[in-house]
Amino acid sequence: MLDKLRPLTNITGADPYFHPILSAWISENSFNVKKRALTAATYNVIVQIGSLIGSQIYRTDDAPYYYRGNKVLISICALSLVVMLGQRWWLILLNKRKENVWEGMDERERVRYQEDIAQRERDGNKRFEFRFRY
Numbered sequence: 001m002l003d004k005l006r007p008l009t010n011i012t013g014a015d016p017y018f019h020p021i022l023s024a025w026i027s028e029n030s031f032n033v034k035k036r037a038l039t040a041a042t043y044n045v046i047v048q049i050g051s052l053i054g055s056q057i058y059r060t061d062d063a064p065y066y067y068r069g070n071k072v073l074i075s076i077c078a079l080s081l082v083v084m085l086g087q088r089w090w091l092i093l094l095n096k097r098k099e100n101v102w103e104g105m106d107e108r109e110r111v112r113y114q115e116d117i118a119q120r121e122r123d124g125n126k127r128f129e130f131r132f133r134y
Contacts, residue, residue: 019047028133029091031125091134102128 026043030036058069105113105128113128114120120127 025133029125031127031130032121035124088134091132095131098128098131 022043023040026039027036030039057072058066062068102110110129124130125132
């Protein structure tokens with residue numbers, strides 16, 4: 001009976017699934033529905049392209065140790081880490097700039113700034129009281 005057992009070749013629950021986390025992050029940093037729809041669609045396209053490219057990393061001509069495929073994956077991980085750290089730094093910088101302008105306003109300017117609904121819809125996440133999550 002033991003010789004009939006096959007090893008598991010594809011364990012779908014063993015790797016972390018980051019898609020919901022990134023989708024929530026995109027939704028959190030998008031101010032209005034129009035920008036949220038655009039960024040979610042762009043993210044979805046990038047995920048689909050990544051799945052097509054990802055299926056071509058491990059090839060049979062690189063078997064059995066997959067040196068080339070592993071180099072590609074390590075390079076992608078390193079680039080992703082650099083991009084994430086750069087994006088975090090940029091969002092922190094943007095929040096500090098907005099905070100400086102917001103702190104420079106007096107109470108009447110802040111109230112007047114927040115009461116302008118039309119300008120609020122136009123500016124979106126560029127507003128001084130909006131803070132990005134990182």
